[in-house]
Amino acid sequence: MTSDTTQTELATEPAAEDDSVIDSMIDELREPVARAHVVLWDFDGPICALFAGHSAQRVAIDLVEWLEGRGLHGLLTEAERESLDPHVVLRAVDRRHPGSDLVDELEKRLTHEELRATGLAMPTPYADPLIRTWTAVGARLAVATNNSPLVVHQYLASRGLASCFAPHVYGRTRELSHLKPHPHCLNRALNAMGAAPSSALMIGDTPSDYVAAQVAGVPFLGYARNADKEKLLRDAGAETIVGSLEPVLKLLRGQA
Incomplete structure (x- = not known):
């Protein structure tokens, strides 16, 4: 979807x-x-x-890079990393670590980027x-x-x-x-x-x-x-x- x-x-x-x-x-x-x-x-x-005016693809890449910077490269499949869809990244992490602090942080980061995009x-x-x-x-x-x-x-x-x-x-x-x-x-x-x-x-x-x-x-x-x-x-x-x-x-x- x-x-x-x-x-x-x-x-x-x-x-x-x-x-x-x-x-x-x-x-x-x-x-x-x-x-x-x-x-x-x-x-x-x-x-x-x-x-x-604020690329969703760039947001997805930033989320993936943030995960990789914390040594969590293997948390996503190749297809999820390449989806260029922030919600795919967010949902993938939630499936593996539901309700975790990691998911909360990713969601906050996505909300921040959405708020930046609003203008x-x-x-x-x-x-x-x-x-x-x-x-x-x-x-x-x-x-x-x-x-x-x-x-x-x-x-x-x-x-x-x-x-x-x-x-x-x-x-x-x-x-x-x-x-x-x-x-x-x-x-x-x-x-x-x-x-x-x-x-x-x-x-x-x-x-x-x-x-x-x-x-x-x-x-x-x-x-x-x-x-x-x-x-x-x-x-x-x-x-x-x-x-x-x-x-x-x-x-x-x-x-x-």
Whole structure:
């Protein structure tokens, strides 16, 4: 599974879609959006490109080098060392030394790097107005992510979006086995909001988001900013996928 921390593409404004393409997407989205009284957002991807200016790959390399500097080279497999995904490194160490001080230190280091990345994060096109519009029409929003909740709170505050989600931000905890594709953060959000899974909609951009939504019983809307990400989502089983959040925004504005 790909993780929330592998988003490195710049979230530049996409070229405008052809009106007929947008109309077709809107027709496909009309039913799931109308049913969604609660919207669960993954963070890195649908809301922003967290590592647009601070490479997730570099973070993973730094974590591996930190382990090796303490004589722990053999703690990771070759594939884990070469994954260039900080969450792969973190989960691998947690599997071998669950709840240890070593895992706590690695998680703190990852959170520190995520917080550094926040200042250079690029907003996903149309995400900010979509979040505000969905809130204005009465939906309740939550974030369900593998990133640190500290990072999410900091980013949302910087964009003036904190009130759209508060207090419903559910991110990485010390129980790393609860990271997506485990549905833990989705279930926390649903329970806290008193929402049935069928009344919610999960917006995610990775197979792990899709699997977590499936296990939680939550309808899923995939966001894929390129063909590779769309293929990963479709291979995982996702059916409703958009390459831009623009048609969702237009649909909501048309209903307002």
